[in-house]
Amino acid sequence: MTCPEDAARLYPRGLFQPEAGPRFGMDGLLLAAYAADRCETLGLSPLSAVELGSGCGAVLLGLALRLPKLRGLGIDRDAPLHEASLRNAELLGVDDRIGFLLRDLSSPSPIEGVREGHFDIALANPPYGLPGTGRPSPNPAREGAHRSADLQAFLGTASRLLRHHGHLFCIFAAAGLSRLCRGIDDAGLGLRSLVPVRSHPGEPALRVLAHARKDAASDTRIEAGLTLHPTPEHPTGEWHPDALAFCPWLAAGKGTP
DSSP: OOOHHHHHHHTTTTOOOOTTSOOOOHHHHHHHHHHHHHHHHHTOOSEEEEEESOTTSHHHHHHHHHOTTEEEEEEESOHHHHHHHHHHHHHTTOTTTEEEEEOOOSSSSOOTTOOTTOEEEEEEOOOOBOTTSSOOOSSHHHHHHHBOSOHHHHHHHHHHHEEEEEEEEEEEEGGGHHHHHHHHHHTTEEEEEEEEEESSTTSOOSEEEEEEEETOOOOOEEOOOEEOSSOTTSOTTOOOHHHHHHOGGGGGSOOOO
């Protein structure tokens, strides 16, 4: 059996994931790295964190590896993913400070067993697509992970769970930026910074990493973009040095947004 030290060194390789369910990918790794970098830059420690739609736990667990004083809770409605997240926390040896709950976030009602106004940071990698757009997946769990009308449920729940001036970190499709900005504002959050993410130099952004604060003004700083791959001529799995410096975990896998 892999010891926690080896599992942490290999992360994100070796994480348990249900074969039939949605898989974590590059977006989640970028989100974990972004949140860790911002927490370190802002000097936020020790921290309490909540992840909404935590899946197999990859994002929250990656953040916990970067921030040893972090205590966190992941919430997801998918039972197989919930079971995988519990196994992954134990695998990495952080189950004493990172827990997971099986709950549905689509309701505006309080979440049983979760204290509102308590968390310092919230993490979210919500579905980008709207129902009826794109090619639907025959797998209901994967379809729900890719397309949903519940963006406001994610953002509203994040706002309720965050303490005054708590921080939200999320990743979203660049094409849906206006929808994300409206949702953040409607949830009583102020958008503080955006980092565009593009596949290759000179191309339009495909993702945005966003940082917002509860009960704060929308004083948005648009930062230098992150480029993932050197040129279109390079193999898909070859990463730009800046991308690897930002998120070393990318070297564990391949892919583009």
